[in-house]
Amino acid sequence: MKKRLGRASRSYLRVASFAALVLILCAAANIFLNYPYAIGIIEAASALVVLCAAALMETRRRNEAENYIRSVTKMAGTIPSNALESLPVPLVVAHADGTVRWYNERFGALFGGGEMYDKALDTILPGIKWADILRTDNGSRNIEINGLKYELQSRLVKDKSSKNTAEEDEHSVYIYLIDKTAETEAVSAYENEKTDVAVICVDNYDEVFRRMDDSEEQRSEAALRKTINEWAKESSAVLKKIDRDRYYMFFEHRYLAGYIDKKFAILEQVRKIGEEVKRPMSVSIGIGTGSTIGGNEQSARYALDMAQGRGGDQVGVKDDTQYTFYGGKTREYEKSTRVKTRAVAMALRDYFSSADSVIFVGHKNADYDCFGAAMGLQRAVRTLGTRPYIIYDEAASPAIEKLHSELNQIEEYRGMFISEEAALDIMTDSTLIVVLDTHRPTMLESERVVSRAAKVVLIDHHRRATEFINNCSLIYHEPYASSTCEMAAEILQYMSLGSAVTAKEAECLYTGIVLDTKNFLIKTGVRTFEAASYLRRLGLNTFDVKKLFNVEKDEYDRRAEIVRTAEEIAPGISLAHTSENWPNIRVIASQAADDMLNIDNTDASFVIYPDKGRTCVSARSLNGVNVHVIMESLGGGGHATVAGVQRDDVTIYQMAELIKKAVREYLSKND
Numbered sequence: 001m002k003k004r005l006g007r008a009s010r011s012y013l014r015v016a017s018f019a020a021l022v023l024i025l026c027a028a029a030n031i032f033l034n035y036p037y038a039i040g041i042i043e044a045a046s047a048l049v050v051l052c053a054a055a056l057m058e059t060r061r062r063n064e065a066e067n068y069i070r071s072v073t074k075m076a077g078t079i080p081s082n083a084l085e086s087l088p089v090p091l092v093v094a095h096a097d098g099t100v101r102w103y104n105e106r107f108g109a110l111f112g113g114g115e116m117y118d119k120a121l122d123t124i125l126p127g128i129k130w131a132d133i134l135r136t137d138n139g140s141r142n143i144e145i146n147g148l149k150y151e152l153q154s155r156l157v158k159d160k161s162s163k164n165t166a167e168e169d170e171h172s173v174y175i176y177l178i179d180k181t182a183e184t185e186a187v188s189a190y191e192n193e194k195t196d197v198a199v200i201c202v203d204n205y206d207e208v209f210r211r212m213d214d215s216e217e218q219r220s221e222a223a224l225r226k227t228i229n230e231w232a233k234e235s236s237a238v239l240k241k242i243d244r245d246r247y248y249m250f251f252e253h254r255y256l257a258g259y260i261d262k263k264f265a266i267l268e269q270v271r272k273i274g275e276e277v278k279r280p281m282s283v284s285i286g287i288g289t290g291s292t293i294g295g296n297e298q299s300a301r302y303a304l305d306m307a308q309g310r311g312g313d314q315v316g317v318k319d320d321t322q323y324t325f326y327g328g329k330t331r332e333y334e335k336s337t338r339v340k341t342r343a344v345a346m347a348l349r350d351y352f353s354s355a356d357s358v359i360f361v362g363h364k365n366a367d368y369d370c371f372g373a374a375m376g377l378q379r380a381v382r383t384l385g386t387r388p389y390i391i392y393d394e395a396a397s398p399a400i401e402k403l404h405s406e407l408n409q410i411e412e413y414r415g416m417f418i419s420e421e422a423a424l425d426i427m428t429d430s431t432l433i434v435v436l437d438t439h440r441p442t443m444l445e446s447e448r449v450v451s452r453a454a455k456v457v458l459i460d461h462h463r464r465a466t467e468f469i470n471n472c473s474l475i476y477h478e479p480y481a482s483s484t485c486e487m488a489a490e491i492l493q494y495m496s497l498g499s500a501v502t503a504k505e506a507e508c509l510y511t512g513i514v515l516d517t518k519n520f521l522i523k524t525g526v527r528t529f530e531a532a533s534y535l536r537r538l539g540l541n542t543f544d545v546k547k548l549f550n551v552e553k554d555e556y557d558r559r560a561e562i563v564r565t566a567e568e569i570a571p572g573i574s575l576a577h578t579s580e581n582w583p584n585i586r587v588i589a590s591q592a593a594d595d596m597l598n599i600d601n602t603d604a605s606f607v608i609y610p611d612k613g614r615t616c617v618s619a620r621s622l623n624g625v626n627v628h629v630i631m632e633s634l635g636g637g638g639h640a641t642v643a644g645v646q647r648d649d650v651t652i653y654q655m656a657e658l659i660k661k662a663v664r665e666y667l668s669k670n671d
Contacts, residue, residue: 090177094121098130101172110145110177121175128152133173142180149184150177192254196289197296198237199304200228203282203312205245208274216277223273224281231266234258253289256317260326263669264315267327271313282313290319309464310628311479311640323466328629338490338527344476345494348377351457351474352384355432359389359423362445363438365586366397368548370437372512373459373488375407375505377434378416380492383500389426391445392417398584403508403548410504420446429454436460437484439477440467440637459487461516463628463639479639482528485512489531503539510535511545518594522622522641551591558582562592562607569660570667572603573625577652581610586618593618608655611646615655619643626670630662 090107094100100116108116111124122130127143133154140153155174202208202224209217228247232239235255240248266283274281286304288296303316306323310316314327352358358381362370371390378388392404407413418426423446433453439460441447450456450469457474461481481487489509492501513532517524520532536542551559558580566576574596582588589609596605597620604625607618617634619627620642627643634655636645647655 087176089179092116092121092175094173094175096134096171096173098122098133100124107177125152125175133175143177145177148179149181151180152177192252194253194289195250195293195296196253196256196287197293197300198249198251198285198287199297199300200247200249200283200285201304201308202245203284203308204280208279208281212277212279220273220277220279220281223276224270227266227269227273228283231269250293256287256289260317264326267313267315284308284312285315287315287317288319289317306464306466309477309479311463325629328626338494340476340478341487341490342494344474345491347474348457348491349380349384349495351432351455352381352386354430355386355455356428356430357387357389357426358432358434359391359418359427359449360434360436361391361449362436363440363443364396364445365399366392366445367399367437367512368403368508368515369483369485369512371397371400371403372508372510373436373484374434375508376485376488376492376501377436379501379505380495380497383497388416389418389423390416391420391423391449393419393445396445399587403511407504407508420449423449424452427452431455432457434459435469435472436488438462439469440465441469442467444469459484459491461487461639462637465632465637480525482523482525483513483516485509485516486528486531489513489534490527493534499538501538503541506535506538506540507544510540510542511548514545514549516642518620523639551587555582555584555588559588559592559595562589562609563595566596566599566605570663572601573606573663574599574602574604575606575608575656575659577608577656579610579652585609585611586616589616590618590620593620596620597622606659608652608659610652614646614648615650615652616646617644617655617659619645625666630659630666633662633665634658 087104087106090104090110092100092103092107098121099118100121103116108114116124120130122128125143126145128141133139134156136154140151143150143152153176155176157172157174209220212220225241229239232249232251235251235258237249237251237255242248264285266285270281270283284304284307286300286302286307288299288301288303290296291299299318303318303323306318307314307316307325307328310325311328314325317324317326358378360374360378362374371392374390378390381388394401394404397404404417408417427449431453433450433456435444435450435456435458437460438444439458439462441450444450451471453471455473456469456471457476458469458472459476461478461484463479464477476487476491478487485508510532513528514520516522517528520528558578562576562578564576565578566574569575576592576596578585578589586609589607593605593607596602596607604619604621604627606627609616609618617631617636619631619638621627621640626640628638628640631638631643631645634645635647636643638644650658
């Protein structure tokens, strides 16, 4: 009730002032027009009365505000009556409706000393919402006034000094502004002057320089070193070359934002040097920030490993909580040297020989790549006298059901395909787990089996994600490889098994290569064809592989139906969808995404589909668009030309909007 009267009195004051002005104007008009002077005098006198009444009401209102402040300080006992006025910080008291009730001189001076009584506080203080102030009693927030930083603290107070009932208690909001400018500047200076650490590595150094003559090598080395030195000078950094292909750099944190704004121009500059010498030259950089120098150095090395595991030619930045990646525009370049492959093959041979059993684990919804690699490597396990097993979930692997059915008819393979529970029962401390075609724990066919293993070997070709299986004894991770089956075929060659690999096993390996390269069209290098040649010598029948990819007419019609929904969401990028949860929908959707690439002027395709309560996406490209980066931004992964994502928190329509937004952001960052 009291609050309503207060609002009414304030509105009456405005009306009275307006009425007085009108009466004065009327009196002046009467006198000017020679109307009876008595009327003019009466009007002028009325205006004077109204103005006096308005002045009295304003004085009374101000006195009430002063009395309110005095009553509040009196209630505090030891606080003198002028305590709030002399408070060394700006203070304002507002009504519950957000209008100014009282303020001290410091608050008035902060805004030029003008009259502020009854003004809405959210029109005075920048960037606040009165509703938020009321919702957060005893809250605080940061604001900026005239270039100075303040912490705004608010308190909700009930005035019970009068004998009103509880319903008539007056609420007021006390707002203090505490100057935090010096403190903020000190914190900012401290953060800006922290030392960030960068580790710079030249990708494929040996591959780039081994075919150059001495003069060309010296010119390229000089150009590369000059570029790196000039980039370091932008931040007044300390740069030290510690190896022929590796540099350490120390710079103040303030310069990191500038590097990010320029999209780490050094990546493009190094690529141009490679173009001039007609070599695929690039650098990968890991940057550690947000910790001590020692912690940042360790984070920089981790970030560099991540950048190289994702294909190189990019920058990874790691702070205390997350990784952020920049660049990665070029495709992965094939390595001609096989030293690493030979070393992995010898190490695997020892692991297979010393284990009492070997269990192969692929990713969820197994495809021909992870399954084919397991079928090829299990032959090496058998030849070395150890029992192999492959975890297989028939219900979750419809894509390979046809191949699995054929293998189940062969006596030698019976009992090799086991469930997760069976694998847990047979595991011992000497059991070796081999993870194929994934490095993400959440994508494993059986995360429990891998987490309980004493020894884990990982073989994968996907670009590295932030999550990784850490308890590995041996990691063979090569994002340049076309498929895990290609990597498995090379390993088998260096294990010196002779002709132990059967024609059927060669068919399994070849099927995985065909699937991931789209019939040798995508991400295919010299080593891919050499692996295929090796499998052909083992008796591979390519016609039998072709039959595995044949589909029934219903599936073909459904695939065509998805392609018909395709729309161009950006130049050269198409999006299609289906809401039908058909049997074998994953295979149908991925094939539809492949078919969309056959449409003229289409460089990348996305197909959205439902599967087991989740919204899924199959993404494909022809090297022009890095679909891995786009899918990774939505929580998925893969590699540059084949990627995907699975979400259970969005609908098909929402996923379409997310893809469109992600594509726009990708194109804006990559011109």
